[in-house]
Amino acid sequence: MPLNLQIHTEHFTNPLYLESGRILEPYDIAYETYGELNDDKSNVVIVCHALTGSQHAAGIYKDETKAGWWDGLIGSKKAIDTDKYFVISSNVIGSCFGSTGPMSKQKSNGEYYRYKFPVVTVKDMVKAQRILFDRLNIHRVHAIVGGSMGGMQALAFAVHYPNFSSKIIAMAATHATQPWAIAFNKVAQESILKDPNFKQGYYDPQVIKEQGLSGMAVGRMAGHISYLSPESMATKFGREYKRTDGLYELFGKFQVESYLEYNGYNFTKWFDPLAYLYITKAINIFDLARGFDSLADALKKITSSIYLISFRDDLLFKNIEMKKIADTLGEIAYKKYDYIDIDSGYGHDAFLVELEKFEYYIKDALDG
Amino acid sequence: MPLNLQIHTEHFTNPLYLESGRILEPYDIAYETYGELNDDKSNVVIVCHALTGSQHAAGIYKDETKAGWWDGLIGSKKAIDTDKYFVISSNVIGSCFGSTGPMSKQKSNGEYYRYKFPVVTVKDMVKAQRILFDRLNIHRVHAIVGGSMGGMQALAFAVHYPNFSSKIIAMAATHATQPWAIAFNKVAQESILKDPNFKQGYYDPQVIKEQGLSGMAVGRMAGHISYLSPESMATKFGREYKRTDGLYELFGKFQVESYLEYNGYNFTKWFDPLAYLYITKAINIFDLARGFDSLADALKKITSSIYLISFRDDLLFKNIEMKKIADTLGEIAYKKYDYIDIDSGYGHDAFLVELEKFEYYIKDALDG
Numbered sequence: 001m002p003l004n005l006q007i008h009t010e011h012f013t014n015p016l017y018l019e020s021g022r023i024l025e026p027y028d029i030a031y032e033t034y035g036e037l038n039d040d041k042s043n044v045v046i047v048c049h050a051l052t053g054s055q056h057a058a059g060i061y062k063d064e065t066k067a068g069w070w071d072g073l074i075g076s077k078k079a080i081d082t083d084k085y086f087v088i089s090s091n092v093i094g095s096c097f098g099s100t101g102p103m104s105k106q107k108s109n110g111e112y113y114r115y116k117f118p119v120v121t122v123k124d125m126v127k128a129q130r131i132l133f134d135r136l137n138i139h140r141v142h143a144i145v146g147g148s149m150g151g152m153q154a155l156a157f158a159v160h161y162p163n164f165s166s167k168i169i170a171m172a173a174t175h176a177t178q179p180w181a182i183a184f185n186k187v188a189q190e191s192i193l194k195d196p197n198f199k200q201g202y203y204d205p206q207v208i209k210e211q212g213l214s215g216m217a218v219g220r221m222a223g224h225i226s227y228l229s230p231e232s233m234a235t236k237f238g239r240e241y242k243r244t245d246g247l248y249e250l251f252g253k254f255q256v257e258s259y260l261e262y263n264g265y266n267f268t269k270w271f272d273p274l275a276y277l278y279i280t281k282a283i284n285i286f287d288l289a290r291g292f293d294s295l296a297d298a299l300k301k302i303t304s305s306i307y308l309i310s311f312r313d314d315l316l317f318k319n320i321e322m323k324k325i326a327d328t329l330g331e332i333a334y335k336k337y338d339y340i341d342i343d344s345g346y347g348h349d350a351f352l353v354e355l356e357k358f359e360y361y362i363k364d365a366l367d368g
Numbered sequence: 369m370p371l372n373l374q375i376h377t378e379h380f381t382n383p384l385y386l387e388s389g390r391i392l393e394p395y396d397i398a399y400e401t402y403g404e405l406n407d408d409k410s411n412v413v414i415v416c417h418a419l420t421g422s423q424h425a426a427g428i429y430k431d432e433t434k435a436g437w438w439d440g441l442i443g444s445k446k447a448i449d450t451d452k453y454f455v456i457s458s459n460v461i462g463s464c465f466g467s468t469g470p471m472s473k474q475k476s477n478g479e480y481y482r483y484k485f486p487v488v489t490v491k492d493m494v495k496a497q498r499i500l501f502d503r504l505n506i507h508r509v510h511a512i513v514g515g516s517m518g519g520m521q522a523l524a525f526a527v528h529y530p531n532f533s534s535k536i537i538a539m540a541a542t543h544a545t546q547p548w549a550i551a552f553n554k555v556a557q558e559s560i561l562k563d564p565n566f567k568q569g570y571y572d573p574q575v576i577k578e579q580g581l582s583g584m585a586v587g588r589m590a591g592h593i594s595y596l597s598p599e600s601m602a603t604k605f606g607r608e609y610k611r612t613d614g615l616y617e618l619f620g621k622f623q624v625e626s627y628l629e630y631n632g633y634n635f636t637k638w639f640d641p642l643a644y645l646y647i648t649k650a651i652n653i654f655d656l657a658r659g660f661d662s663l664a665d666a667l668k669k670i671t672s673s674i675y676l677i678s679f680r681d682d683l684l685f686k687n688i689e690m691k692k693i694a695d696t697l698g699e700i701a702y703k704k705y706d707y708i709d710i711d712s713g714y715g716h717d718a719f720l721v722e723l724e725k726f727e728y729y730i731k732d733a734l735d736g
Contacts, residue, residue, distance in 0.1 A: 178602050179601040180593070182607075187555070214562035237547040256550050318598050
């Protein structure tokens with residue numbers, strides 16, 4: 001059956017009460033759906049995106065050269081089979097693909113929020129999605145699946161909305177962001193903040209889109225390092241040079257340098273700097289145990305079947321962080337969990353690129 | 369016995385022929401010595417510094433709050449015992465502590481070299497030191513010791529000046545810089561190059577010293593990540609906040625962020641941006657096998673006893689890179705080598721901070 005990609009935006013006028021104590025009002029949530037909702041609404045699968053992801057998880061638009069970020073996983077006869085499941089993928093609040101974020105306009109004066117946008121947390125992102133699903137008259141779903149910050153959202157759903165999803169599949173995430181990941185985000189944040197073209201947040205978004213923002217490019221380069229690993233880089237790039245046209249090797253550019261440059265500068269044409277600051281902040285302050293006495297106490301709220309996947313050479317969110325969730329579930333004698341550690345060669349990026357290593361697992365978890 | 373710290377600079381008027389085909393002329397080399405040269409000049413130990421190191425390896429100047437970078441290792445009764453050994457530590461060419469580098473003045477016009485400074489390699493750094501030692505009438509030494517880029521220099525001495533040193537001790541280095549390390553350097557280079565205050569290399573060095581250079585600060589932050597590891601950061605910082613004065617945790621600053629900020633911005637007050645670009649270039653293009661058919665062919669030149677040390681959780685130069693040197697020495701049936709892998713908790717920085725883990729080994733290697 002065809003993917004049946006549908007594009008929507010919902011507008012909400014009731015205030016969204018945030019973890020910080022502040023209010024977001026009004027707000028939009030942009031989302032896509034794939035497949036067909038069945039009559040008893042029992043076939044809903046939610047997918048949650050990572051830092052720079054969007055609602056566009058599957059399918060390909062007319063003017064695109066690349067399909068959605070999990071297109072290999074979502075579709076007819078794929079692991080998340082749209083012949084069976086009705087898949088919803090929404091853009092998180094704070095992001096820049098149609099959901100309300102720092103470069104949305106304030107209702108009061110029509111000006112961009114910029115720094116007036118409130119700090120949002122992963123819990124807030126999940127809360128907003130929950131309200132979206134209410135609007136869609138979906139009050140319980142079959143599964144929630146996500147990797148990296150998407151995995152954090154899946155875990156937050158499990159803890160804060162324990163009766164909402166039968167199954168939770170979280171991969172390449174953590175129970176609480178560790179200083180190594182915070183440090184990479186810090187480099188990116190600082191690099192953006194110190195770029196004079198960022199204009200202390202008062203940039204013209206159109207100018208950034210056209211001209212790029214080198215501070216964000218540099219930050220993204222640091223990000224790309226954290227998504228790979230020494231081994232995956234050695235395999236991918238080695239010490240090969242970009243140009244082999246006879247220039248003496250002392251003056252050439254390494255392929256890895258070229259890769260970082262291309263991806264760094266290109267990124268600034270499609271992502272918003274303030275959104276990057278807000279979402280990396282949300283990632284840094286993610287702690288599943290916040291508001292509870294301990295991680296164990298947080299996990300005691302869970303009633304879903306929970307599936308945890310880590311990648312052995314993930315350097316951004318180390319496998320021991322996912323394992324700690326599994327171990328803690330074991331300690332509290334929770335029965336409905338499973339944990340696998342996958343031997344991957346792609347570092348953190350594995351959840352986006354090495355689908356063949358875990359798609360069987362997702363399929364079994366969803367269908368089993 | 370006292371350390372007998374001596375500070376010197378030697379001036380050379382003969383051209384230094386560089387690996388790039390270019391010439392450096394004239395040039396200075398700044399160096400320090402510790403201990404006393406014995407009568408038959410058989411007690412010389414050379415120490416080689418890393419990227420941002422200097423000739424100031426031991427002792428403390430009157431106006432300093434911190435001793436030299438290997439003060440814990442070099443001194444009376446220490447692993448490199450200045451009661452026995454005459455230690456020489458020189459600042460590499462291309463650096464900014466008195467040896468000729470990009471912010472030295474050209475003889476022809478009295479202007480700073482800036483980008484006119486030639487690309488220098490680790491082999492060039494070693495060649496210049498060899499000429500310095502000739503000037504000092506030292507034609508053979510007891511040992512050469514270095515970590516990180518200092519380890520590269522020790523290895524380059526071993527291969528390119530095989531009869532110069534009886535012993536070579538190289539730690540936390542590599543046979544050829546891998547893309548992971550190149551990527552970190554790329555972030556730093558790009559960050560410096562894109563800072564408008566860098567003025568495309570035409571900055572006023574005094575202004576940088578006084579006001580700092582945020583692009584270099586950001587680059588240094590990325591560097592600091594690479595010197596640590598996820599585990600060492602977790603131990604050192606956890607998810608602790610810098611301020612615990614009652615501010616809600618969503619708005620606080622993590623200790624790891626504060627650490628990176630402090631070290632990043634402080635760095636720009638004492639290191640020169642162009643020197644950083646040139647030395648990271650030298651590190652990126654380091655390949656012990658350049659000019660040979662293979663690493664094995666390069667290593668066949670060695671006649672010294674060679675001691676290799678890696679640190680298990682070093683993420684900048686992975687232990688397998690040092691192990692590859694050891695394995696290759698084994699393959700060519702070289703007898704005089706030893707290799708140890710140290711279980712450290714400090715990442716790459718271990719060679720500077722966890723001296724207690726390897727000082728016994730250095731002492732044995734030197735004295736044995």
